[in-house]
Amino acid sequence: MSKAITLGFPLLLIVALGGTALAQSPASAGAGFEKKEFTYEDFAKGRFSDVVTVTGPGKLIFLSGTGAWDETTGAPLFKDNFMEQCRYSYGVVRKRLAAHAATMNDVVRQTAYIVDVRNQADYGKCRAEAFQGAPLPASTGVYVSALGVPYMLFEVEITAAVAK
Numbered sequence: 001m002s003k004a005i006t007l008g009f010p011l012l013l014i015v016a017l018g019g020t021a022l023a024q025s026p027a028s029a030g031a032g033f034e035k036k037e038f039t040y041e042d043f044a045k046g047r048f049s050d051v052v053t054v055t056g057p058g059k060l061i062f063l064s065g066t067g068a069w070d071e072t073t074g075a076p077l078f079k080d081n082f083m084e085q086c087r088y089s090y091g092v093v094r095k096r097l098a099a100h101a102a103t104m105n106d107v108v109r110q111t112a113y114i115v116d117v118r119n120q121a122d123y124g125k126c127r128a129e130a131f132q133g134a135p136l137p138a139s140t141g142v143y144v145s146a147l148g149v150p151y152m153l154f155e156v157e158i159t160a161a162v163a164k
Contacts, residue, residue: 032056040096043074051096055164061100063158065113066092069149076151082119086126086154093158102160104134109159111140113147123154
């Protein structure tokens, strides 16, 4: 599913649980700014966008929280295996970025959500594998007691930027 809207500046973007609200100045509409949402997973349709791109002089790509779950049912994969969940998640990130002509080299920001601080060393190894040869982005690691899907141990949000 893909939908596009054209916006002008100034732009106020408000993100709320379950959706995105946009406000714009009517006088500046149509100034060549475009935002598109993409949903690839059947279970996600109507819940959130897997990827949001914003295009102007460059293109920003926003990936929603990406974890190791079945793309059709949303069932978690690799129950109780942090490393496999982490590797799978970054594999999905690479696939989503490629769909928008981007690579791990284009990632500018990531936020990783990790269940159990004891997974820190494994996260460091997994992240090094994922970004091998690519510049490391601005990053935040957040330790949480649980994620939105039972048995999930890892989830990552990504922002990338590419030339238009």
